[in-house]
Amino acid sequence: MNRYLERHRNIADFALSSLMRRKGKNISLLLVYTLVVFIIASVLFFIHALKHEAALILKDAPDMVVQRLVAGRQDLIPAGYGDKIASIRGVSEVTPRLWGYYFDAAVGANYTMMTAELQGPEPEKIIIGNGVARVRRLAAGDIMTFRAYDGKTSLLQVQSVLPYESEIAASDLVIMHEADFRLLFNFPAKEATDLAVKVRNPSEISTVAAKIVKQLPDARPILKSEILRTYDSIFDWRGGMIIVILAMALLSFIIFAWDKATGLSAEERKEIGILKSIGWETADVLLLKFWEGTAISLSAFLSGVILAYGHVFFFSASLFEPALKGWAVLYPEFRLTPAVDAYQLAVLFFLTVLPYTFTTIIPSWRAATVDPDAAMRS
């Protein structure tokens, strides 16, 4: 066993000094390789962390949101709908929600306006998200002006700014009292934007949704699972778009690596001949080439993954955030909670390390199977 390990150690040792001989070639290969792994790993980490974040946020979301449709478009929902839904067996709670959007012409940003029954602000006061505070340069105690539905100016005082941790979901949020909301938008009394419904038994959600549609044919229940699925599709689409663009880079790298790795120079062929003539077996030569390939590809993989981790979780993927986060004035500034999918990492490993290692071994195997007397005659 010791001899077996020593043999590996000796050959790995020689593989490293062998790599150091062709510093220029190997360092340039390592840099390009690391860059490719870095970019792909960054996209994978970013998408996975966003999904993870979205799932955490939606954990506390209602089981179902009920909207009312008029001519196929969402319309305000009367409070009476809530009473009918609450009477369906299995429904534990129905909460009318008031929310909408407000375009701030001064900064060209869209805010999400909503009310909150619990922990909401007092009348004539608002709680704002970090993004809003940033673009309007506001702090607690400042006054924020809004242009109401009739063109009049409405002044509301900032009660507090939401904590930084909530920025990913609440960057563009303005929370206000129900009375202020109705006044600002001329929102009819006893009507809401939609209804948040909680169901006691999760397995009954679809049954409850069917009952709602039966009783209220113009209602549209949207299940939490559907919202999650939509988020997943959006993030996958954005990630997919980036990966398609990166495929070009990956392809160039594969051509580059193939050229570098498969083209054994006359010098390398001669060396293989020398090694065989001094008592190395074909298997020993292949082991040497395996260690050389592994040293390059594993170093590139580990450096690429570590750099990508830092890029995504410490620098908020600053290199390609416009493409991944969407286009808006109010970019949320946030740090993602580190969440790494081991399966994706394993796929990345198998798609980068293994092919490279094999492309280095195959030409060497061809060179190593020749008779060692070739070295004697060179």
Place this chain on the structure above:
Amino acid sequence: MIELLNVSKTYNSGKSNQFTALRDVSLTIGPGKVTVLQGPSGSGKTTLLTLIGCMARPTSGRIMLRNMGTASFPGFEAGEGVEITSLPERFLTGIRRSAFGFIFQHFNLVRGITVLENVMLPAYPTGEPHDAVRKRALQLLEMFDISRHAPARVDLLSGGEIQRVAIARALINNPSVIIADEPTAHLDTKLSREFMAIVGSFKKEGKAILIASHDPLVYDADLADSVVLMRDGQIISSGSAQ
């Protein structure tokens, strides 16, 4: 002892460029003896060395190794002769590694790595502890008075120093046979004499030495126990050098 019986070697058999390098060669090489293969270029000296050194297999005939530490070869018992002609590559490599030390015409050192690493290379696949191999390599470099160059790259050495590194490398696995192919072809007279002096020390240690050369400094040397004259792949004459 190495015995060759009716050994022939044909390259590119069955093809238009078929060529027979050795024809019906029979020869015995004793332990502790210096045997010189003498002959012009193309006479088959190098082919004969590659067959004896287990680098290639003969097309026909048999090659036997006896009393050459065959007990240390995997799968063989002490005192038993080894018929190397039909052995698979793995066994041939094992025998080549442990029984033979090679000194090539162009020395064939690996460029870009250090002198020490070059000397240690043949021992790497044996699985012997790295420190032990390193120690032995340093002793060999010391013996040939080139230990000061151990950390230097071989590319920076002079011709004589390169030759001594090649000799040290041939000895790293303590072989019982040293095979040298035209070792003095690229050396001046002084270095050639130095080489022959080193061959003398191997002989004293009981190693068999097999040298292919058409240099009179080698085949006319007092050290040579027998000279085998070759031409066109055949042995013309064989006998004591004196």
